[in-house]
Amino acid sequence: MKNLKKILAGSLFVGACLFMSNAAYAQKPAGKPWPATDAAVKKANPIKSDAGSIKEGKDLYAQHCKSCHGAKGKGDGSKAEKIDISCGDFTGPEIAKMTDGELFWKTTEGRKPMPSYKEKLSDSERWKVINYIRSL
Ligand code: HEC
Structure with missing residues (x-):
């Protein structure tokens, strides 16, 4: 017993x-506060959000972002487990409050452990990824 x-x-x-x-x-x-510059926040998305740009953005996202940010943008990609801070939730209220320009700037600059996409993706490719993130 x-x-x-x-x-x-x-x-x-x-x-x-x-x-x-x-x-x-x-x-x-969450990581430390990461404010974008005023100019970045105000920058308008020059790429129309339509089926074509969202589809291209989705393919680029699958190649470059999904491993950390997850298939549905929830921040649960396979690499996220090894990162000590949250990758954020692209479907949550914090991201909804940010402008496209702000998301574009963060994607361009990156901040460790998130890589910079200044060289890896063109401007229009980065805007298309933002259109896809908005569709999640
Ligand atoms: C190696 C993992 C990794 C990859 C790959 C990655 N990210 Fe990130 N991302 C992160 C992490 C971690 C953060 C949180 C950074 C911080 O708070 O300092 C982040 C934050 C962000 C943010 C800001 C979210 C917020 O709440 O402020 C955006 C936007 C973003 N990522 C977009 C992308 C896009 C678009 C791609 C692909 C082109 C990408 N990321 C690829 C790890 C990654």
């Missing part, structure tokens, strides 16, 4: 630890 109690207590403890480590993963801390 004593042994049974020990086994039960032990498995409860292991269960609680697993539960807590999952919860910690789901709630990684």
Whole structure:
């Protein structure tokens, strides 16, 4: 009987630890505030958001962003697990409040561990990725 109690207590403890480590993963801390410049915030998106630009943006996103930001923009890509801060949630209210210009500027500049896309993608490619993010 004593042994049974020990086994039960032990498995409860292991269960609680697993539960807590999952919860910690789901709630990684956000990075430090990352304000864009005024000029960046005001910059208008020159690429019309239509089926064509969203489709191109989706392909570029799959190639360059999905590994961290996740298939649905929830910040749960395969690489996100190894990053200590949150990659953010593209479908959440914080991103909804940001202008296209602000998202474009952050994508252009990057901030470690997020890479810069200044050289990797052209201006129009980055705007198309923003159109796709807006469609999520
Ligand atoms: C290696 C992982 C990684 C990749 C790849 C990556 N990001 Fe990020 N991204 C991050 C992390 C981590 C943050 C949070 C950075 C911070 O707060 O300092 C972030 C933040 C952002 C933000 C700002 C979100 C906010 O809440 O301010 C935008 C916009 C963004 N990423 C867009 C993109 C786009 C578009 C791509 C692909 C072209 C991309 N990222 C690729 C890891 C990544």
